[in-house]
Amino acid sequence: MEVTLRKKADSAASMGLPQPVLALCPNSKATINCDKCRVRALSLCDALGPSELVELDRMATTISVGAKATLFEQDQPCEWVYNITAGSVRLYKLLPDGRRQVVGFALPGDFLGLSMSEKNAFSADALTPTNACRFSRNDYSNFLDEKPHLLRRLHSMASHELSLAQDQMVILGRRTAEERVAAFLIGLRNRWTRVNGNHVHVPLPMTRQDIGDFLGLTVETVSRLMTRLAREKAIVIVPDGVRLLDVARLERLAEI
Amino acid sequence: MEVTLRKKADSAASMGLPQPVLALCPNSKATINCDKCRVRALSLCDALGPSELVELDRMATTISVGAKATLFEQDQPCEWVYNITAGSVRLYKLLPDGRRQVVGFALPGDFLGLSMSEKNAFSADALTPTNACRFSRNDYSNFLDEKPHLLRRLHSMASHELSLAQDQMVILGRRTAEERVAAFLIGLRNRWTRVNGNHVHVPLPMTRQDIGDFLGLTVETVSRLMTRLAREKAIVIVPDGVRLLDVARLERLAEI
DNA sequence: CTCCTGGCTTGACTCAGGTCAATGTGGCAC
DNA sequence: GTGCCACATTGACCTGAGTCAAGCCAGGAG
Numbered sequence: 189m190e191v192t193l194r195k196k197a198d199s200a201a202s203m204g205l206p207q208p209v210l211a212l213c214p215n216s217k218a219t220i221n222c223d224k225c226r227v228r229a230l231s232l233c234d235a236l237g238p239s240e241l242v243e244l245d246r247m248a249t250t251i252s253v254g255a256k257a258t259l260f261e262q263d264q265p266c267e268w269v270y271n272i273t274a275g276s277v278r279l280y281k282l283l284p285d286g287r288r289q290v291v292g293f294a295l296p297g298d299f300l301g302l303s304m305s306e307k308n309a310f311s312a313d314a315l316t317p318t319n320a321c322r323f324s325r326n327d328y329s330n331f332l333d334e335k336p337h338l339l340r341r342l343h344s345m346a347s348h349e350l351s352l353a354q355d356q357m358v359i360l361g362r363r364t365a366e367e368r369v370a371a372f373l374i375g376l377r378n379r380w381t382r383v384n385g386n387h388v389h390v391p392l393p394m395t396r397q398d399i400g401d402f403l404g405l406t407v408e409t410v411s412r413l414m415t416r417l418a419r420e421k422a423i424v425i426v427p428d429g430v431r432l433l434d435v436a437r438l439e440r441l442a443e444i
Numbered sequence: 445m446e447v448t449l450r451k452k453a454d455s456a457a458s459m460g461l462p463q464p465v466l467a468l469c470p471n472s473k474a475t476i477n478c479d480k481c482r483v484r485a486l487s488l489c490d491a492l493g494p495s496e497l498v499e500l501d502r503m504a505t506t507i508s509v510g511a512k513a514t515l516f517e518q519d520q521p522c523e524w525v526y527n528i529t530a531g532s533v534r535l536y537k538l539l540p541d542g543r544r545q546v547v548g549f550a551l552p553g554d555f556l557g558l559s560m561s562e563k564n565a566f567s568a569d570a571l572t573p574t575n576a577c578r579f580s581r582n583d584y585s586n587f588l589d590e591k592p593h594l595l596r597r598l599h600s601m602a603s604h605e606l607s608l609a610q611d612q613m614v615i616l617g618r619r620t621a622e623e624r625v626a627a628f629l630i631g632l633r634n635r636w637t638r639v640n641g642n643h644v645h646v647p648l649p650m651t652r653q654d655i656g657d658f659l660g661l662t663v664e665t666v667s668r669l670m671t672r673l674a675r676e677k678a679i680v681i682v683p684d685g686v687r688l689l690d691v692a693r694l695e696r697l698a699e700i
Numbered sequence: 701c702t703c704c705t706g707g708c709t710t711g712a713c714t715c716a717g718g719t720c721a722a723t724g725t726g727g728c729a730c
Numbered sequence: 731g732t733g734c735c736a737c738a739t740t741g742a743c744c745t746g747a748g749t750c751a752a753g754c755c756a757g758g759a760g
């Protein structure tokens with residue numbers, strides 16, 4: 189896995205300069221990377237004040253990985269936590285016999301490491317070229333100890349994840365294949381909306397196999413149902429995604 | 445729903461007496477209910493020091509409800525959070541057409557209200573006569589604001605829940621009916637172990653229908669598989685539960 | 701005691717989605 | 731360009747779990 193690293197604070201720190209206090213002034217020119225961050229408002233960092241952001245920025249390393257790169261592996265000690273800034277990531281668990289369950293897809297703004305546990309509960313690898321802001325789990329944990337409001341935000345994000353996981357339990361336990369696919373497309377549309385604004389075009393950076401492993405279906409079933417929804421004019425299949433034609437129909441199918 | 449209420453601090457508070465400071469001395473006689481609490485070590489409260497425990501005790505109301513009583517309902521505003529001290533609770537989501545997904549069962553020591561959200565994400569009702577320690581969500585939230593270590597504990601419990609939910613996603617998405625039943629029995633055995641110690645006897649306070657709705661199966665399938673496991677001498681079906689005979693075999697089936 | 705009733709079990713049959721196999725397709729290395 | 735490979739689609743057939751229906755059993759009401 190080839191990773192491009194750049195120590196965020198290097199430019200200033202390597203020259204031995206103190207961090208410019210100007211950066212804290214809202215009208216000043218941006219001097220820390222977070223100021224330019226396109227997903228800040230979506231992410232954990234939104235809970236931070238300007239001086240805290242500078243502190244966090246000093247702890248961060250930005251990383252860039254290519255498609256298929258592994259970020260971390262299930263059951264391995266958790267060394268880093270990540271804030272995805274661009275790209276997309278597949279999160280999955282493997283059974284000993286090779287069966288796979290995708291537990292989620294991370295998009296820009298998503299945080300990996302909510303649980304702060306010793307070992308990774310799942311594996312993560314990039315679906316497309318991906319950028320992330322990476323923190324040592326220790327540094328991060330210490331930082332958290334001094335920032336109860338950040339912990340509160342972390343907890344609220346984890347609660348939201350839990351709620352999504354429970355919705356997914358309903359999908360996997362009690363919905364038909366067609367409903368699963370519709371719910372997947374509507375759910376993904378809603379998530380892209382936070383990143384890109386609302387579009388009927390839904391990018392699908394993952395393969396049909398990944399979708400199947402997320403929905404508890406086979407590739408063939410996913411493919412057949414996408415074809416059927418397209419034949420019935422609910423969607424159009426386009427390169428690397430779908431275009432939603434009949435959102436109301438899909439929402440009815442997906443209805444929680 | 446008939447509920448028995450008892451304001452925990454009533455005995456002392458109603459007499460206008462200050463809380464006896466003696467209660468804080470580890471060797472003194474117990475004077476707050478928490479001291480007698482049999483699930484304290486399992487629960488959130490374990491994160492609290494003696495004086496905090498007294499504070500929490502003052503906020504608490506103990507409630508007792510009969511089987512089938514509703515604790516709270518999905519989508520209703522969340523007024524209370526609960527610490528289950530005895531009994532068992534079914535947590536579930538309903539689809540508009542009546543399909544049901546059980547998202548979990550709460551046992552003594554479990555906390556309901558981890559997410560601190562405005563609305564309940566699921567409904568909860570008692571499977572058996574149940575006791576709980578109940579707190580107003582507001583009081584609780586304020587209390588939490590002043591106790592970062594409690595928040596940390598809450599977060600770690602929520603993370604654990606999330607991890608269980610992800611394991612359940614694997615079960616629902618990628619496992620056969622037999623594996624699901626085995627995983628359910630082993631999982632429940634492990635949870636009872638925390639409450640009662642390790643026994644091959646696993647109480648099943650829920651119906652086969654509940655188990656089916658938890659595992660994404662029908663009653664009939666659950667029943668058939670329990671019968672089959674019994675015929676094959678992996679378990680014995682006893683009133684209100686099962687006795688595990690071949691734990692190794694079940695664990696092999698359930699293996700994550 | 702008898703009669704309900706709700707939960708559990710069992711059997712016969714069905715079908716949604718899985719399996720297997722063939723073919724299509726687009727991007728990339730050379 | 732050609733060949734390769736991973737992904738996607740489609741068809742024919744199969745099967746694990748669902749559906750429907752009947753009967754059993756224990757506990758509570760009267």
